[in-house]
Amino acid sequence: MPPNMRNSLGKPNQNRLAAFTLLELLVVIAIIGILAGLMYPAATGVMRRAESTRASNTAYNLKAAISSYFTEYRKYPVIGDREETEELRSDEELMDVLLGSDKEAEEGGLNPRRIAFYSGKQAKRGDEGKYKSGINMDDSGGGTLWDPWFDFYYIRMDLDYNNRVETPEWDTRTDSQYLPESILVWSSGKSGDEEVQSDNIRTW
Template sequence: MPPRNSKSHGFTLVELLVVIAIIGVLVGLLLPAVQAAREAARRMSCSNNFKQLGLAVHNYHSAYNKLPMHGGGTQTATSNNDWDNINTANNYRLSILVGLTPFIEQQAIWEQISNPLDNGGGTPAIWPAMGPTPDRLAYLPWATELPALRCPSDPGTGLPALGRTNYGACLGDSAVGSRDSYLNITTIASGATYPYSGTTGTASTANAAYRGAFMPGRQTAFRDILDGLANTIIMGELTTDLGDKDARTSLPTNNPYGAPNEKNQCRLDPTYGQQQVDPARPQFWPAAATVNTNFGRGYRWADRMPVYSCIFTILPPNKALCSEKDDRRDAVAPPSSRHQGGCHVLMGDGAVKFITDSIEAGTSTAAQPDTRSGSPAVGLQSQYGVWGALGTRASKETITLDF
């Protein structure tokens, strides 16, 4: 009987290193695919959130025969300015998202908002029904983050924001007067001065400028969307500020006050003297710029001010914010997202579309619709191409391109 070979067999060191190298290469090839799959899942989840908001808007309209008001709420007897921050009323500062809370499975939050709420020994002892202005951190509903209003791709969290939102109301293709409330206008006599600092218009000015599905402080309904629900954007996605000087989400403090805040050129034309984006990193302000860390994009889901919960179809998606140094000014606020190449929008019929950054947007330097001196005549079709036409509710534009 031949002797048994007692020599053990196994991998040599060279063979083991080759196997490890092959595994490393395979993992390296697989990781991008895994990351892409994760982002695809997050993007789908974001789209589903928007679909739920679309259902909420339609259910709200079925219940009340109107859309939720952007810029509704309460005001004190002393008629504070709508940008004043107070505890006794909300100064018509509530966004459409407040009215939608019962329709997105947030009935408990709505009951806290719609009734007087105990302040737990603080001042005031009792918060008023419909809450104070949306900047009050001590008012728990405003500080509550609602999962239905957050895109999973957006990592923003925590202070100095209150409850963040990644979805905002579409106010059309003009940001002129966008921080004002129509409710303040309708309380004055016909032909009286429109209460906008430094201008002399009337309530008709607001009618001319507010061309979107929602009008600040004025109730609209599906019947007002004459261009067709399937052709009109009613909400858009927005990116919340991370404190990194992202030009889409933050406001430089060295921008001057005055007329340029009403025009989308203020980020494009250096003659206006506004802060320009960093040429090396066009999505960011220069390192030397000082931004206001308290007024970040999407920082207050309940606040109707443009920087927090509005989008406009003027500049295409993911362009820089165009406004002044604080949150109580008009702002050309394009939609934006953490998704690659574009963002989601919600159409009036409930459909969710992904709009690319390259959508045809007409003449970006055109003046916005208004009745003030130097602005185009009212009633014209949007000057911002397909993008602008999608944001207007009743301008009778014909959209021939696929978007």
């Protein structure tokens, strides 16, 4: 039987098989690319919501820590006279107190009993000395608290003890000058700009 006859009656032509396999492979690659394109925005949205949830939980935990400090010492953890409208940050000055740093046992410390009012996980290192999502603790047991976007949390407290705090200037959701709160905690969100209120994280 001639060779070309055997090829048509026996095994498939190898060139045709190779071309068909390559075509299938290209189709599969195209489908994977389309699916990846569809899934990426969804995955990004899930991650963004997870970061916001983590930041919100941390903000409320920080508020609770400040409230616990007030219950213990009958004052707020600030040094000297401060204006109520002054925005404090979750930097060393505040967090050393709430973490119960060794330095707080020294003269002038605001937490001489060294009670740990706040606890959390270790922050992740970023660029330019910044961190994200947790506590950057130092050798004394104090440190700084960071949101998921490499920034501090911001705080206002009822420093004149009249059961209200002045509304932050950027909060345009209300016309009231005051909020019926003792402690406000917020993060400026992914944008890093408080004026972009859509991504701000707040406890009120």
